[in-house]
Amino acid sequence: MMGLLSGLQGGANNVRKRVGGGSGDQDRAPEGSNPDDTSILDENEGSIVMSIISQLRIGMDLQRVAFPTFVLEPRSMLERITDFMSHPDLIFGQPEERFIRVLRYYLSGWHIKPKGVKKPYNPVLGEFFRCRYDYPNGTQAFYIAEQVSHHPPISAYFYISPANKVRIVGELRPKSKFLGNSVMTVMEGENRVLLMGKPEDGEYVISMPNMYARGILFGKMVLELGDMCAVKCEKTGMVCDVEFKTKGFFSGGYNGVSGRVKQGNTDVAEVSGLWSSSMEYKSLKTNDKRVLFDAAKENIVEKFVYPEEEQEPNESQRLWTKLTDAIHHKDMEAATDAKSAVENAQREAARKREETGTKHVPRFFEQNKAGQWVPKILGGNGIPSNPDAAVKFVEEWIWPKQTAAQPSSPSKAANKAPAPAPAPTSSAPAPTPAPAPAPTSAGSPGAISATSG
Numbered sequence: 001m002m003g004l005l006s007g008l009q010g011g012a013n014n015v016r017k018r019v020g021g022g023s024g025d026q027d028r029a030p031e032g033s034n035p036d037d038t039s040i041l042d043e044n045e046g047s048i049v050m051s052i053i054s055q056l057r058i059g060m061d062l063q064r065v066a067f068p069t070f071v072l073e074p075r076s077m078l079e080r081i082t083d084f085m086s087h088p089d090l091i092f093g094q095p096e097e098r099f100i101r102v103l104r105y106y107l108s109g110w111h112i113k114p115k116g117v118k119k120p121y122n123p124v125l126g127e128f129f130r131c132r133y134d135y136p137n138g139t140q141a142f143y144i145a146e147q148v149s150h151h152p153p154i155s156a157y158f159y160i161s162p163a164n165k166v167r168i169v170g171e172l173r174p175k176s177k178f179l180g181n182s183v184m185t186v187m188e189g190e191n192r193v194l195l196m197g198k199p200e201d202g203e204y205v206i207s208m209p210n211m212y213a214r215g216i217l218f219g220k221m222v223l224e225l226g227d228m229c230a231v232k233c234e235k236t237g238m239v240c241d242v243e244f245k246t247k248g249f250f251s252g253g254y255n256g257v258s259g260r261v262k263q264g265n266t267d268v269a270e271v272s273g274l275w276s277s278s279m280e281y282k283s284l285k286t287n288d289k290r291v292l293f294d295a296a297k298e299n300i301v302e303k304f305v306y307p308e309e310e311q312e313p314n315e316s317q318r319l320w321t322k323l324t325d326a327i328h329h330k331d332m333e334a335a336t337d338a339k340s341a342v343e344n345a346q347r348e349a350a351r352k353r354e355e356t357g358t359k360h361v362p363r364f365f366e367q368n369k370a371g372q373w374v375p376k377i378l379g380g381n382g383i384p385s386n387p388d389a390a391v392k393f394v395e396e397w398i399w400p401k402q403t404a405a406q407p408s409s410p411s412k413a414a415n416k417a418p419a420p421a422p423a424p425t426s427s428a429p430a431p432t433p434a435p436a437p438a439p440t441s442a443g444s445p446g447a448i449s450a451t452s453g
Helices: 043-051 077-085 097-108 321-328 332-356 387-396
Strands: 071-076 119-123 130-132 140-149 152-159 164-180 184-194 204-205 210-214 221-233 238-245 256-263 266-274 276-282 289-294 303-305 365-367 371-376
Touching: 071 077, 071 097, 071 321, 077 119, 077 140, 077 152, 097 184, 097 221, 097 256, 097 266, 097 276, 097 289, 140 321, 140 387, 152 289, 152 371, 210 289, 238 266, 256 321, 266 289
Parallel strands: 071 119
Antiparallel strands: 130 140, 130 303, 140 152, 152 164, 164 184, 184 204, 184 210, 204 221, 210 221, 221 238, 238 256, 256 266, 266 276, 276 289, 365 371
């Protein structure tokens, strides 16, 4: 899902600084790429990157490498995951239609990203991010993510929309490697989507593509998604193997995606297009085509969080607030100091745990017998089946220290969300973003819904 390690650029002979107003061929994005997916570093930035690259070896794990602040996207990875909850959708009655909507949900989150080649902050152990979504029909959704392990890094997350009967549990286990002129992030982990109104479907299990930052030694930096991933529903027998295509050296294009949907051993549909803009679903039974997703015609739903002054110290936006402000003000010296302060505090906490023989215990998540990280709220008697009761139950679990548990202001990131677009022409129209203040009626979201059929 996400732009974890999206890049660096070096090459002393290839780092150029823009001078005056001119921009020659050397400053253009690679042919066929989206300029928003590329970056050019100035001389100082290039020197910093070269000093890092000089210490690397092919195949080296980059987990412990400290990256300069100018490659950072100003938010934590725990918040970055919410991009996949940003497009409301509906799940309809037939198994194939429900599978299509889950597939659509999965493919809709990749286009949301900052300009250039950037990576979110690496979350520190015990860090968490929580938010609420409000939808025009009066329903709500809730999201909580927590960094449950630092070595190896593991982010666990939970999303639920009681009224729409949708639950998503997942974990992300990124592993980054240096490949010479590229940096690769292997996106291990999976999403497990449960349509609570359709228990006969079981879980929809979704894996993720890998990410590549190309051109870190020569050429221009370009962000790509690549390799195979899958969307599977074991109970219904439906699966879609999705290929995120990377550009070849002499041919091909950027951001391509293709896949075949199967039910058992039978091919039933094809998926094709660009993950960065629009994708098409073609039925092999009827040859009918439909727009699976069109980013230009979709609406991004705002997420609501408490103001930073009301957040806990290890809540993502408050924890990284000095770093975020420094990046927004383009003060890289202050950004480096802020980043180091958080990381040094993390090291000191780890040292104290080692001295006292104590072990970090995650607050919101625990491992089940299968080794999967699941929210603790699913233990015991679980979540009430009544939507109103479920909303209250989930709110009190996510925000136990707040009395109202109703954050009323959009997050910083939400304030920068694209303006509402015209109604989409695809078969599943998306609602417009909810206004603020958000409605307080019980219910939940719309990354996907299983209330009909």
